[in-house]
Amino acid sequence: xxxxxxxxxxxxxxxxxxxxxxxxxxxxxxxxxxxxxxxxxxxxxxxxxxxxxxxxxxxxxxxxxxxxxxxxxxxxxxxxxxxxxxxxxxxxxxxxxxxxxxxxxxxxxxxxxxxxxxxxxxxxxxxxxxxxxxxxxxxxxxxxxxxxxxxxxxxxxxxxxxxxxxxxxxxxxxxxxxxxxxxxxxxxxxxxxxxxxxxxxxxxxxxxxxxxxxxxxxxxxxxxxxxxxxxxxxxxxxxxxxxxxxxxxxxxxxxxxxxxxxxxxxxxxxxxxxxxxxxxxxxxxxxxxxxxxxxxxxxxxxxxxxxxxxxxxxxxxxxxxxxxxxxxxxxxxxxxxxxxxxxxxxxxxxxxxxxxxxxxxxxxxxxxxxxxxxxxxxxxxxxxxxxxxxxxxxxxxxxxxxxxxxxxxxxxxxxxxxxxxxxxxxxxxxxxxxxxxxxxxxxxxxxxxxxxxxxxxxxxxxxxxxxxxxxxxxxxxxxxxxxxxxxxxxxxxxxxxxx
Ligand SMILES: NC(=O)C1=CN([C@@H]2O[C@H](COP(=O)(O)OP(=O)(O)OC[C@H]3O[C@@H](n4cnc5c(N)ncnc54)[C@H](OP(=O)(O)O)[C@@H]3O)[C@@H](O)[C@H]2O)[C@@H](O)CC1
Ligand SMILES: [K+]
Numbered sequence: 001x002x003x004x005x006x007x008x009x010x011x012x013x014x015x016x017x018x019x020x021x022x023x024x025x026x027x028x029x030x031x032x033x034x035x036x037x038x039x040x041x042x043x044x045x046x047x048x049x050x051x052x053x054x055x056x057x058x059x060x061x062x063x064x065x066x067x068x069x070x071x072x073x074x075x076x077x078x079x080x081x082x083x084x085x086x087x088x089x090x091x092x093x094x095x096x097x098x099x100x101x102x103x104x105x106x107x108x109x110x111x112x113x114x115x116x117x118x119x120x121x122x123x124x125x126x127x128x129x130x131x132x133x134x135x136x137x138x139x140x141x142x143x144x145x146x147x148x149x150x151x152x153x154x155x156x157x158x159x160x161x162x163x164x165x166x167x168x169x170x171x172x173x174x175x176x177x178x179x180x181x182x183x184x185x186x187x188x189x190x191x192x193x194x195x196x197x198x199x200x201x202x203x204x205x206x207x208x209x210x211x212x213x214x215x216x217x218x219x220x221x222x223x224x225x226x227x228x229x230x231x232x233x234x235x236x237x238x239x240x241x242x243x244x245x246x247x248x249x250x251x252x253x254x255x256x257x258x259x260x261x262x263x264x265x266x267x268x269x270x271x272x273x274x275x276x277x278x279x280x281x282x283x284x285x286x287x288x289x290x291x292x293x294x295x296x297x298x299x300x301x302x303x304x305x306x307x308x309x310x311x312x313x314x315x316x317x318x319x320x321x322x323x324x325x326x327x328x329x330x331x332x333x334x335x336x337x338x339x340x341x342x343x344x345x346x347x348x349x350x351x352x353x354x355x356x357x358x359x360x361x362x363x364x365x366x367x368x369x370x371x372x373x374x375x376x377x378x379x380x381x382x383x384x385x386x387x388x389x390x391x392x393x394x395x396x397x398x399x400x401x402x403x404x405x406x407x408x409x410x411x412x413x414x415x416x417x418x419x420x421x422x423x424x425x426x427x428x429x430x431x432x433x434x435x436x437x438x439x440x441x442x443x444x445x446x447x448x449x450x451x452x453x454x455x456x457x458x459x460x461x462x463x464x465x466x467x468x469x470x471x472x473x474x475x476x477x478x479x480x481x482x483x484x485x486x487x488x489x490x491x492x493x494x495x496x497x498x499x
Pocket of ligand 2: 060119120121122123151154
């Protein structure tokens, strides 16, 4: 299934391998790429009066010359504007030579209402911020509000990171080749692509695999085979037991949200581990969730010995104090098979930022539990300040670097949540919704992750599934959503996935 995301470098490698194997050559790929775009334009805009094609100096421009030629051959009035002639001997120069429409300088481009713009200025080869001539062309296009069809990427959007280099077109439709690129899915690029259509230009799945791409668009299609479904003879503990640590008397809700989500996501048993002072508050709100007092590490060890939970959730509602971080380190050091995995969220992450060296050291120990970290942007910056400050890394690369550093699955949350594993696998989530920007929503996510881990779903797949399910539940519930609604809204999502 075609969920890999290719960096521009990996895409260039796929092109190179395809051409090396033959029979299609570089200009052949370009003709296919341009041909697919011309077909889409003709199908989608049959009444377009004029199509303006803007061509850059590289192969993206080459695709543009193919589109211009094919549209002209189909009787469309074509305006062609170029930043300069393509390099002599290049495929783009060949495509330009085959194009019967004369190119005018880009400065002369002035789109009118009713026209369509094909942006073939820069794609995978964007290497620096756009110059003023191009920025002005973008502004003139935006001023008339005509549809823009971007070839490969909206010019100005980095295919690697989704960052905007100076300025960028707001596309109505972006047509890319073989596979999507990270820049299509990471913000702000994602918002500038409009609809994204991936066209097949003859690059095979085997060739994509040969590029070594290890990043994916998050989709149930590839993790669903690992999704847990209870065996017929299941009992509550065989379906996985999750323990969730609660905050003090005035901060217990977060743990209960996490616990409810873990139960709805299929954990057979869920225990809230509460400080004695918060037992009454928790008891007043819990029914099927087990409640157990835990004030000290000894209390927790007694629970681990007696109840043998697979997964612990540590962080929601605990407060950012250093002793919270110290306890997280103690938990990791006593794990030694007493529990399989730890989900560290919210204050569990922030509190460790005071003990980063000890934390990273603890992660190197051979008996350390599996770990899932679920930072949002601020928490990520606190635990991984050097990685967060490295502007040369995309969000995707930052998440990967953090996963390697912490020997953990990292769920780097946001509108474009990235999930990364220490082995280099990564996924970008695409079903997120602003409905999730609500207090307590992160606590629910940590509970879902824990439940899937407790049911023995492999960690990377479990994290990807949890992120997708969380967003899917929010979407289905719709406006008015508060975090309390999410666990129940999960029911339908779990039912469909487990079918
Ligand atoms: N066979 C294939 O490979 C296929 C490729 N295909 C197509 O090729 C595209 C990739 O082509 P590409 O590698 O030539 O890169 P492209 O985006 O055209 O730009 C490179 C040129 O732009 C220049 N430049 C960069 N930034 C700039 C700026 N801000 N301002 C000014 N100049 C700037 C850069 O200059 P340089 O960095 O060298 O100084 C260089 O001259 C890909 O997106 C797809 O559409 C398809 O046809 C399928 C087959
Ligand atoms: K483009």
